[in-house]
Amino acid sequence: MCNQLVRVWCSCLVLLMLSPGAHTLTPSDYMKMRSEMIDDDESSRIGANLVLSAAELKVNSIFMKEKRAMIESSLINRTIYSPSTSFYYSKSEIDQTYLYQLIHRMPKGAALHIHDQSMVSLDWIVKNVTYRENVYMCMWRKEYLIYRFFRKKPTKTTCDWKLVNDARKESGDVNKFDLEIHKSLSLIATDPFIDFPDSQVAWTRFIRFFYQIGKLLYYIPIFKEMLWQTMNEFREANIQYIEVRVSYLGLYDLSGTVYNREYCVQLVKEISDAFVQRYPDFIGMKVIFLGLRNHDESEILDEVKEVMVLHQKYPDVVAGYDMGGNEALYHPLSYYRDALLYPSQQDPPYHLPYFLHVGETIWQGTETGYNLVDALLLNATRVGHAYVLNKHPRLMKLYKDRDIPLEVQPLSNQVLRLVSDLRNHPMASLIANNYSVVISCDDRTTLDSAPLSHDFFLCFTAMSSERADLTLLKQLAINSIRFSSLDDVQKDRAMTLWQSKWNAFIAETEQSE
């Protein structure tokens, strides 16, 4: 059938090409060719080649009825299309849709781009972590509250630390107190479209979140619980596996001792193994260590060496290395060239997989954009964002030919002010052209979003064709396992697991109608 389509398409093309001037299409030829050209165009999209079973087709019709109803309602009734608006407004509307509930329940495969300090639900931090003993807060430079564990109130500091539980009690209104914490940590407590006139302003506010909360989450008992809680939340959102960026800033205990990266790896292994033992329908969690772009090259070289050793020693836990932080503000990847080439220059060369944040910018032709080139030269296994890739046609071709997966984060890009209306997200064109895209949820804590579900929803409703159906979502789930760091045996297991969950989801959803 596919061959036939190609043939028809070719003859259609020939016909067109042979008639640069006047032509004599009959009305019926016209409509036939029109429909073939539309089908052909649509067939280039991610997932378009998947063939759905009878049961899947029934479920597909539910998805499409919901999707079309949303679009038609906007086009015909001329109402605002909520997936195109600020998440500050759209979140509650999205959550109420049946389509969102379906996508939330749907098995989505792997979350390949999330960050350790912003992956658990914000509610859990506010309603659970800040209620623990030994949690202190202080107003930092009269600007915002920061949180941290101490054995006792620190004295040698200019910041006036106070036990959170004491402050909560004194406030006289626990709900209001907690709401204020929530608001101060969420990027969507107010409308980012108004508060952040551009990406730089958004980044300043975004980075504040990590100052506020980073140390709180790096207290060892909380870090362990957070790993468990995260896996639990992702599993409940029907996600089967996680690769987490760890921007290792030092796990600590109440004695003030700070532990090294290897200790962190062992913790992740311990919690992940325990979680998988408790929930055998979850594959586990791997770590991508994240270097920060404001560090100098020698620091990064030390990290690379350390991560290389850990990658060799814990191949089932350590997936590789990445560099993060505001690309526009700090060093380009080329500055770290020698450090990042280090593993490949060993004898024999060592392959340390790189998962690099690159091209997360709305500017074109700046060093941030050309980090895309470095990722190619550094033989990246996957890249994060690549927002600007569509403006670099030759690089696009290299990414496509080399099948380098792109980790796309719709919501993160919107809130960090790269794009307002997600229908203009540049990845829409790459999704339409079957690039190796995976969808992830980046920093969901401060985005106050669900594990993958909101991002999948937005990709489906705002970043793809009205015709793009369940095959898109299914392929995105398959992509996430296919492009994960699991080895072949683990991948087969993950795929089998996902498939059985998928089949169950299809059966349930079909029956529920």
Place this chain on the structure above:
Amino acid sequence: MCNQLVRVWCSCLVLLMLSPGAHTLTPSDYMKMRSEMIDDDESSRIGANLVLSAAELKVNSIFMKEKRAMIESSLINRTIYSPSTSFYYSKSEIDQTYLYQLIHRMPKGAALHIHDQSMVSLDWIVKNVTYRENVYMCMWRKEYLIYRFFRKKPTKTTCDWKLVNDARKESGDVNKFDLEIHKSLSLIATDPFIDFPDSQVAWTRFIRFFYQIGKLLYYIPIFKEMLWQTMNEFREANIQYIEVRVSYLGLYDLSGTVYNREYCVQLVKEISDAFVQRYPDFIGMKVIFLGLRNHDESEILDEVKEVMVLHQKYPDVVAGYDMGGNEALYHPLSYYRDALLYPSQQDPPYHLPYFLHVGETIWQGTETGYNLVDALLLNATRVGHAYVLNKHPRLMKLYKDRDIPLEVQPLSNQVLRLVSDLRNHPMASLIANNYSVVISCDDRTTLDSAPLSHDFFLCFTAMSSERADLTLLKQLAINSIRFSSLDDVQKDRAMTLWQSKWNAFIAETEQSE
């Protein structure tokens, strides 16, 4: 040199391709390949292959100094980048820049996509046309003022017509009175980003403008003056030639007589010839008749037949046919299939050139987007907007292979709310990939913008690489003549004329430094 580059690039590619796993690039190889890949990527951009003369290079350095200063100022001082903001705010800032003044003075070739009822400066309408005798206004349905010529105040109407000059006198404040007219006609009197939450709302307001002013401009003496005034304004902005969409709604005189399309063609010819005689450095004006998508097929068939005859009879004035109006709201092109195929089905087939508005939408996979397919099947000579083309990879290839020029209107797309930050304009990726783009200024009267200059400026500062230089602007000017409807002899003349103006501009600008 070009061959050498390709060779180096190939070897670089081979090297990359041969090392899917670990690789052993030396730091110097790395930097060499990096710079080659960036140059190669940049070389695919519109105009990248132009070789500048020594004088042009000097002028180029002025352009680039200005462009880079704007970008760097935003990146380093973290100020808002005005080309990325609403034209409501950016206009005054842009106008003050030396870069804008340079672009305004620069010979820009042809304006290929403008509309008769919105091509002259708004100031001229307010400060000149509304001061004429016999201009009446009335408040339409208590919503907005409409303007029209009458011999005397109409009585058989529910609208309370009043002479504008009387109302102006009675107002007691002429400036305020005129400012109110200006505001009521301009789409940027207030911020479109706030007033128009989406494209549909913007269109409603946009269409109002034509109800307000259309009849005023179709009064024959004014229409003639407007043609002259338009050519004058465009010539003063260093534009050499115009193709204007005429949405022929009936020229009239004070007796109430309405004249046909042929009369309109004769008028355009008369005024254009007179203007060219007065200013031999101007090529003139051609007409593209614009059918409206809310008409039914039989009406459009009648128009096509009429325009076919006029095209044959006045080949130097009538360039062809187009269909306009809100694509999302009215019929798709396929509805008019039989009417639009009519010329090609004559014996012998008649080639009536089509310049079709298509894909002016932020939606993907809707009928509006598939108008792109119809334009291909109808063998369009050029297309207007094609905003959604980048989301249709197979159609993109056909447009590229068949070299179909795309008439891009940055400002119109922003104000009509397809895109907010023009750095996200989808045409940025097609400009980077050397599609046949021409830049135009669509409905500049109500956008309150200059002939081409603002759109060229925005393309240069927001829709291209930081590295994109004078070669981009020069090629865009060349494209506009190359893709015009002028015949080969006329094109040669236009190109020679433009070239001599270009040389003068380069010489003057070089000397002024």
